[in-house]
Amino acid sequence: MSWDWQVFFQDTGSGQTYFNWMMSAWGWTLLVSACSLVVALSVGSLMGILRTTPVKAFVWIGNAWTELFRNIPLLVQIFLWYHVIPSLFKPLQAVPDFIAVVIALGFFTSARIAEQVKAGIQALPRGQRYAGLAMGLTLPQTYRYVLLPMAFRIIVPPLTSESMNIIKNSSVAFAVSITELTFFAMQAQEETSRGVEIYLAVTLLYFVSAFAVNRVAHFIEQRVQVPGMIGSGK
């Protein structure tokens, strides 16, 4: 077979080239990933913290949340938010598809992040919590000033790989016709029959995105490193 990279300069039939379409699809991939990451980090941190509190009811809620969103495939969760929830609660039918996907991907990832946050907090010596409480800090203050600043620094590496996973997992949004990279790849392959060229370009963009996240995370890791710990470099 022969290469035909001209395909990217063909018109899609709506006044733009396939290259333009791919760039806007890349934008959607990044936008879905970024918004989902915000949802996942906030909900995941909350659930992870709840799981380490001394209040049994909170622990139960955090555990239930994690198990629920970890044991259903992402694709099924996307269908739940896209098809099921709006038909059960009519007012939600006005919610755009984009939001449904962000919530699905965000909650799915929040279960994994909750697990990391819990592990990070539990990795700290028990004495730190007691010391905080003994100093007269309230429980929220102990978390805010003693436990969380250390816990989050410890879990930067696993959070990095979750952020990279979010970019990969955003590809599942093709199933509900969000025009992100994978959806573009499938459509453009069908329309032009130049699958290899298009898949190569899309795969490369996924690589670039994941690598960029990796570099940003590396930068953050160095900025927040704790002197004196293994891996702090100095």
Added chain:
Amino acid sequence: MNLTFAFVDWNVVSSFIVKGFLFSIQLTLVAMVGGIALGTLIALMRLSSKKWLVMPAAFYVNTLRSIPLVMVILWFFLLIPLLIGRPLGAEVSAMITFTVFEAAYYSEIMRAGIQSVPKGQVSAGYAVGMTYAQCMRYIVLPQAFRNMLPVLLTQTIILFQDTSLVYAVGAYDLLKGFEVAGKNFNRPVEMYLLAAATYFVICFSLSMLVRQLQKKIAIIR
């Protein structure tokens, strides 16, 4: 909207869902066995002292781990017919894809498992005259498998969830079974709910079993 599950009887289950369920299980088992075998081989390559073995293995693992699974499924579905000259069908294509893809993940687990065996044991093996293959076969790999068994099984549960992504090439798996039934009875909402419940029950109980196993192994060790 009112939910009704009244139409779901054994007839519906057996004509739509069982077929998909069996394929999902088959795909999971094929990819697990094939993936662990291939993954172990790749892990051994990565840990060898010869550079020409390490580099392709590292390339294999790093490449597959940075591409979304859906793209890998699409790639194989596109490339296999180009390479062998005839279409292979979504089901067989999915089995090859998942075996190759999961091998990258299993190989990282096996690599950690092999590295968890103390070095002295390998030296001891060589000292009593064992070859490399014998060392691996009788000393290192049995312990690596055993130490990593819970992690391998957890990865298999993730694999089972990921099989739903064959949706991209239209293979008839568990999720597809629910979807087709939902279309036939015009009750997609109920069917998606049932699909979620089915996946949840299966994955949750399996992960509970793995947790039990983990406790058991931890005590013996």
